[in-house]
Amino acid sequence: MAEDIAISVNDVSKMYKLYDNPMDRLKESLGLSRKKKYKEHYALNHVSFQVHKGETVGIIGTNGSGKSTILKIITGVLSPTAGEIAVNGRISALLELGAGFNGEYSGLENVYLNGSMIGFSREEIDAKLQSILDFADIGDFIYQPVKTYSSGMFVRLAFAVAINIDPEILIVDEALSVGDVFFQAKCYRKFEEFKEMGKTILLVSHDLSSIGKYCDRVVLLNKGEKLAEGGAKEMVNLYRRVLVNQYDDADLEENTDDVEDTEENQDPENQTAGADVSLKVHDGDGKAMKDSLNLNPEVLEYGSKLGEIVDFAIRDDTGMISNVIEKGKEFSVQMKVKFQADVSDPIFAFTLKDLKGTEITGTNTMYEHTPLKPQKAGDVREITFKQVMPLEAGEYMLCLGCTGYKDGDFTVFHRLYDVCNLTVITDKKAVGYFDLFSKVSVK
Numbered sequence: 001m002a003e004d005i006a007i008s009v010n011d012v013s014k015m016y017k018l019y020d021n022p023m024d025r026l027k028e029s030l031g032l033s034r035k036k037k038y039k040e041h042y043a044l045n046h047v048s049f050q051v052h053k054g055e056t057v058g059i060i061g062t063n064g065s066g067k068s069t070i071l072k073i074i075t076g077v078l079s080p081t082a083g084e085i086a087v088n089g090r091i092s093a094l095l096e097l098g099a100g101f102n103g104e105y106s107g108l109e110n111v112y113l114n115g116s117m118i119g120f121s122r123e124e125i126d127a128k129l130q131s132i133l134d135f136a137d138i139g140d141f142i143y144q145p146v147k148t149y150s151s152g153m154f155v156r157l158a159f160a161v162a163i164n165i166d167p168e169i170l171i172v173d174e175a176l177s178v179g180d181v182f183f184q185a186k187c188y189r190k191f192e193e194f195k196e197m198g199k200t201i202l203l204v205s206h207d208l209s210s211i212g213k214y215c216d217r218v219v220l221l222n223k224g225e226k227l228a229e230g231g232a233k234e235m236v237n238l239y240r241r242v243l244v245n246q247y248d249d250a251d252l253e254e255n256t257d258d259v260e261d262t263e264e265n266q267d268p269e270n271q272t273a274g275a276d277v278s279l280k281v282h283d284g285d286g287k288a289m290k291d292s293l294n295l296n297p298e299v300l301e302y303g304s305k306l307g308e309i310v311d312f313a314i315r316d317d318t319g320m321i322s323n324v325i326e327k328g329k330e331f332s333v334q335m336k337v338k339f340q341a342d343v344s345d346p347i348f349a350f351t352l353k354d355l356k357g358t359e360i361t362g363t364n365t366m367y368e369h370t371p372l373k374p375q376k377a378g379d380v381r382e383i384t385f386k387q388v389m390p391l392e393a394g395e396y397m398l399c400l401g402c403t404g405y406k407d408g409d410f411t412v413f414h415r416l417y418d419v420c421n422l423t424v425i426t427d428k429k430a431v432g433y434f435d436l437f438s439k440v441s442v443k
């Protein structure tokens with residue numbers, strides 16, 4: 001293996017035998033059955049890629065695409081069915097919660113257990129102990145058995161061990177999503193430090209904004225195969241297409257087919273400054289737009305439904321329906337409302353909240369000076385809010401609303417809280433919640 005390569009994955013496959021019932025497995029292992037009683041399931045199928053020393057590489061893909069399997073094979077937890085792995089450097093890995101820890105032992109005992117497994121002497125671990133305890137910051141819990149820990153506490157200790165044993169290669173599988181935001185921030189700072197020190201990081205995450213921010217290169221897995229590898233932005237965009245096509249890679253080439261031209265949907269009469277709002281009389285039912293989004297199964301809704309939000313979408317600057325929007329790019333929020341009664345002065349609204357529930361921003365047709373005429377029962381309207389995304393990279397929740405007047409009384413027709421997530425990605429950082437898009441000049 002070349003000197004500058006830290007990890008080399010060469011034509012690796014992992015096959016699991018799936019048995020219809022446990023007896024078949026037992027019979028086969030005892031040599032009592034001559035017929036093949038299992039189905040072959042390839043968690044990984046001829047996957048190859050390399051990670052250069054000092055690179056931060058991300059692995060992304062839908063659930064079950066093989067991300068954890070490849071990390072387990074690289075770290076030696078699993079052996080491949082075929083293919084080869086070569087690693088050049090000391091690995092420290094943070095795999096699934098619990099991996100490498102013994103629940104009956106205290107946190108402190110586990111620190112020593114973990115350290116010795118990686119090959120450190122007791123004295124060497126003694127020397128690192130204070131930094132591990134400081135980073136984990138779990139107080140006296142360090143003397144309690146690990147089985148009593150919350151998942152957050154556990155990940156604090158596991159991460160503290162993983163980064164303080166001075167690895168050359170750090171491998172992290174999703175684990176950070178369990179920690180609280182402050183701890184996550186501390187871990188990402190550590191990633192930056194590691195990058196600056198020229199260490200190699202391999203990261204699996206569903207958090208596309210972190211992938212976009214930290215990774216030099218990304219490998220996209222789909223159904224056990226490597227779909228592509230390349231720059232973070234390019235791969236995240238490709239992944240969005242995989243998601244939009246409902247995980248069907250056969251459609252990859254046709255990713256823009258179901259894109260409606262949002263320009264056509266706009267009525268120039270109704271446009272205003274700020275968020276552009278357009279209202280359209282809806283002309284027939286096709287496939288629901290919302291089906292192409294990642295929806296919250298536990299959406300909270302209320303209202304009389306005299307004006308019902310029957311469909312909605314988030315669209316990126318190309319018009320593609322997606323939960324992922326790039327900072328600084330145009331995007332739109334659309335909703336289709338069906339009126340069940342005659343109503344006057346309906347108002348349509350959307351807000352974006354952070355994961356803690358704070359409303360970060362939002363607008364409505366009244367604020368945007370786009371009044372709507374009274375609506376008749378049976379009318380269907382499609383409202384599009386078009387604007388530029390100023391929010392900093394991260395996860396947000398979309399809320400939609402339709403209110404108005406019925407018989408002179410203000411009424412909530414329909415509100416959908418946290419209807420879907422909206423992930424903002426960027427490779428251009430800013431401090432805080434949003435970007436001022438400053439223009440810098442030097443004299």
Ligand SMILES: Nc1ncnc2c1ncn2[C@@H]1O[C@H](COP(=O)(O)OP(=O)(O)OP(=O)(O)O)[C@@H](O)[C@H]1O
Pocket residue numbers: 016017041042043061062063064065066067068069070
């Ligand atoms: N022990 C096992 N026996 C049989 N099949 C398995 C086993 N472990 C994993 N698989 C299968 O292998 C495939 C890849 O799983 P893997 O956990 O690597 O996916 P993943 O991309 O990490 O998914 P997620 O994002 O949900 O964590 C899946 O289809 C999974 O069901």
